[in-house]
Amino acid sequence: MEGPKPSRSEDYSHIVSFLNEQLRPDQEWSIANEYPTAITPHNHLNMHIVKDEQKIVSHALARDLIIKSPMSLFKVATIGSVVTDSKYRNQGLSKKTILNCLEAGAERGCDFALLWTDLHDFYSKMGFQLAGSEISYNLDRPVRQSGEPLNYIEGNRVSAQAIAQLYNKHTVVSLRNASDIQKYLSIPAMRVYTAWDASNRLRAYAVEGKGIDLHGYIHEWGGDLPDLFSLISFMQKKNNMSYTFIAPLHSQNLHRQLQGLGFKSNHGYLGMFKILNARSLFLKITNYARSVGLVDFVLEAHEGDQFVIGRKGKTYQTDSLQEITSLIFGPSTPNQLKDFDPETRQIIEKILPLPMWVWGWDSV
Secondary structure: OEEEEEOOHHHHHHHHHHHHHHHOOOOOOOHHHHOOOOOOHHHHHHEEEEEEOOEEEEEEEEEEEEEEOOOOEEEEEEEEEEEEOHHHOOOOHHHHHHHHHHHHHHHOOOOEEEEOOOOHHHHHOOOOEEEOOEEEEEEOOOOOOOOOOOEEEEOOOOOHHHHHHHHOOOOOEEOOOHHHHHHHOOOOOOEEEEEEOOOOOEEEEEEEEEOOEEEEEEEEEEEOHHHHHHHHHHHHHHHOOOEEEEEEOOOHHHHHHHHHOOOOEEEEOOEEEEEOOHHHHHHHHHHHHHHOOOOOEEEEEEOOOEEEEEEOOEEEEEOOHHHHHHHHHOOOOHHHHOOOOHHHHHHHHHHOOOOOOOOHHHOO
């Protein structure tokens, strides 16, 4: 058995064949078409494999995202396409391959890793923690119409640059260029809807579905809320269906408006997180706290895997990085760690949880 180790360029076509056989046996498209910025020859060094002689038997990949938030830029290793051939399971190969991905991600300077899975127990044994927040709504009736007449179009033949301009108005985004968006627009089994004004300016967009995943979910969207809501109402009427709309916790105006219209919110986790470079991540958070005048805020990683949080003179120490992860990304609160005094709790809550989000096109 050889590996796990990063693949070579000549392994790429064999990896795609292996993933199609294992994960997409009944689909007419290749899995590479679903993940055009992750399963690509340019990312082969982040595609980790185990071989038995020349046969690929286990695989996991990482795709690095640079996520821009009001606090800082964060480098994130998103992990996906984890699979082991059925004949080689129960040998720990998937675990070894994932750990290889994580070690490489730490060496690349990634602040943390993030993945999406239902196998919570399996990944928690590797230090992952369910964390972050995803707010969803069942839009089972029309939202409302914009006061301005708009032209609605279904189809992926839309300007990637126009979508990029609306996308970049979000407060938390992964850095994309128009070329990335153009690749995303070619993903199979995906519906793209856009709303245009009389001057042929893109006013809103919404994306539903992504390959075999996210059917019925609006996972990418942008535009002013009246225009976006009007576009969703068009989608509902055209397709005679309801949609699950997913949004980050920090989109407070959106939540107020949807809840004001009588839609109930459902709170879920963003994914499973594992901090890879605690000192780098903590420094970014602390620097932001200093920049907004919270000079007493403390978040430190000490020798011996000890982590400290609080304010000067009022700190809490733990050896559980998973505990700290849930506080940094949510949904844990300071009082779930310790009975902090009111001033310390208020300082922590002004900084944490981080506004963090990964849009549907970027999931792997």
